[in-house]
Amino acid sequence: MIHIAVDIGASSGRLVVGDIKNEKLEIKEIHRFANGFIKKDGMCFWDIEHLLNEILKGLEQAKNLGCEVCTLGIDTWATDYVLVDENGNRVQEVISYRDKRTEKTIEKVTAHLPQKTIYEKTGIQFLSFNTLYQLYEETPENLSKTKFIMTVPDYLGFCLTGIPVTEITNASATQLLNIHTGDFDEDLLALLGISRNQFPSLTYPGRNLGHLLRGRFPSFDLPITKVITVASHDTASAIAGSPGQGNNWAYVSSGTWSLIGIENEHPVITDLTRENNYTNEWGAFGTYRFLKNIMGMWIIQEVRRHLPKDFNFEQFVIEARKEKNGEQFIDFNEDRFLNPENMIEEIQQYCRETNQKVPQTAGELASCIFTSLAVMYAASIEQVEEMNGRAIEEIYIVGGGAQNDLINELTAQISGKTVYAGPFEATAIGNLLIQLIAEKEVKDLQAGRQLIRHSFNIKKYRPVNQKDAALLKKFKEIASRKETLKGMS
CATH class of the missing domain: 3.30.420.40 (ATPase, nucleotide binding domain)
Structure with a gap:
């Protein structure tokens, strides 16, 4: 059928x-x-x-x-x-x-x-x-x-x-x-x-x-x-369509939003998970999605909308590679980035408030966005490890955002983890997989993930050197500075 x-x-x-x-x-x-x-x-x-x-x-x-x-x-x-x-x-x-x-x-x-x-x-x-x-x-x-x-x-x-x-x-x-x-x-x-x-x-x-x-x-x-x-x-379908195996993998479902976390058999509800704003959403077949929402490709979509010259997403990556990584870091989880009148102006104002270089060109804006997202991914994985008492060895980036080679490379480098990118259509694949299980054409979720690994091209990214702790440290310093400014206002 x-x-x-x-x-x-x-x-x-x-x-x-x-x-x-x-x-x-x-x-x-x-x-x-x-x-x-x-x-x-x-x-x-x-x-x-x-x-x-x-x-x-x-x-x-x-x-x-x-x-x-x-x-x-x-x-x-x-x-x-x-x-x-x-x-x-x-x-x-x-x-x-x-x-x-x-x-x-x-x-x-x-x-x-x-x-x-x-x-x-x-x-x-x-x-x-x-x-x-x-x-x-x-x-x-x-x-x-x-x-x-x-x-x-x-x-x-x-x-x-x-x-x-x-x-x-x-x-x-x-x-x-x-x-x-x-x-x-x-x-x-x-x-x-x-x-x-x-x-x-x-x-x-x-x-x-x-x-x-x-x-x-x-x-x-x-x-x-x-x-x-x-x-x-x-997101639940995307995680069902992620080809991870074992207990030491995390996912990034990358689309309009980036959803970062792990699949658990039980919810994890502590003061620490609440303070860090992690969620325990119910998943397919009795699982829980322990994850955090991070603003995703919505940011670059909105920047694209406000630029005088149109760029496709591949061009944004090309332009971003011309810039130096780490010139700015932005906490895109702030509500101000949910639906601003002008995303470019909002990014620039944030950089002024935190005494960072203000990005002007398409390449500078793209570099700022991609680097910030990769650092936020790495920081979130650290938190997931701490709150679950479990080491993460592999990160599977799935969804349309997995086609962004630069973010994949930066995530591997900053986190020190091996990153796998794909499948890009993980949500549709997970949706189909559940139908196949319901119709008894696939035995269960584990067998379905084996089928996915066998069926689709999945790209691998290894960190070039050891974990890039300096970028993570700088991001945390800027986040702390922003919190101090909030407290003073």
């Missing part, structure tokens, strides 16, 4: 067909489309109807290519949600996590429940756009009209099948699931004024959701499609 992954990120989406041939997983992109939030009346929204329509176009394309019967899995970004009324209609537009309405909401919520209490309940990192804080800012009127609150991929699956569910890998990122009870936390729901039955029942990766209701979409010629609930959080 043919399997199709619907993989939608913040800037684009794609449908990827996968099948096992000659003991290798072969994939082919059959449809790609643009995505992005829309600014309207001072707020940021997603065009959810556009996404649904593009999924149907991709399925029609699969039918045109000879696919009569298939399975389908959907993954997207996390934290955003759709409010659905009793008639199955949306209550309002789907607000983007990059909207500014939640900039100060963590402080509002933690005035009722302390951060320590919330973290001990959920094990989830504090990000201003978590669903917990978005729902806190919802109007009581909208919530009173709401029968179901669904994450974006669950809503798309609902549109296709008519069946509402709450898939756990995406649900855990809401910061509303109690990691000890395995269900939504009653205290957090009470704080939001939401009842438990407003969230559909929980389901897990690899479960059958239902069949596509083709009669709902008479203008499309669609294949017979079984929809399978995959790891619908795109």
Whole structure:
């Protein structure tokens, strides 16, 4: 049977067909489309109807290519949600996590429940756009009209099948699931004024959701499609599609965001993990993704948008190699970089505030960004080792950002670890892998990762000399200086 992954990120989406041939997983992109939030009346929204329509176009394309019967899995970004009324209609537009309405909401919520209490309940990192804080800012009127609150991929699956569910890998990122009870936390729901039955029942990766209701979409010629609930959080699918083996590897899922961490069998919830803002998101097949969010390729995408001359990402690498590494370091985890009016100006202002050389050219900006990200990766790996009591020997960088040779080289050099880059389509591959396991074409996750290693080209980067501790030290000094400036303001 043919399997199709619907993989939608913040800037684009794609449908990827996968099948096992000659003991290798072969994939082919059959449809790609643009995505992005829309600014309207001072707020940021997603065009959810556009996404649904593009999924149907991709399925029609699969039918045109000879696919009569298939399975389908959907993954997207996390934290955003759709409010659905009793008639199955949306209550309002789907607000983007990059909207500014939640900039100060963590402080509002933690005035009722302390951060320590919330973290001990959920094990989830504090990000201003978590669903917990978005729902806190919802109007009581909208919530009173709401029968179901669904994450974006669950809503798309609902549109296709008519069946509402709450898939756990995406649900855990809401910061509303109690990691000890395995269900939504009653205290957090009470704080939001939401009842438990407003969230559909929980389901897990690899479960059958239902069949596509083709009669709902008479203008499309669609294949017979079984929809399978995959790891619908795109990071969860990316980690499932990472080819690491053993217990001494870490991952960097590199796309719009960079997600850095390890796969655990149990959550790690301590004062130290809370202070360093590490998360324990639920993963596929009983795993936990112990990780930290770092702003990723969004930074260079926004710089590109504001430059007078257009550069592609390969050109940015070429220009960055002409510059001296380490001229600036920037903590891109600050909220100021989430959605500034002008990313170039924000970077330059940060450098002025920290008494660093101000980058001006495309090469200087790219070098600043790539070096800072690599240093942040290395610093995070150090923290992961410390908090888990486990040495990391290999780092697997997967996703579109894994094509950036310069970041891969810098990460190997600064961390002192061996870096493997690829597969670039790890999210779609992980999505497909879960479908293959559900259909019993692959035994389990371990066998699936062996299949991935056998099927795709993975590039290896070794540190040239020993670990470059000087760059890490400089970054920590600048981060400390920034904290001192914050305390004085």
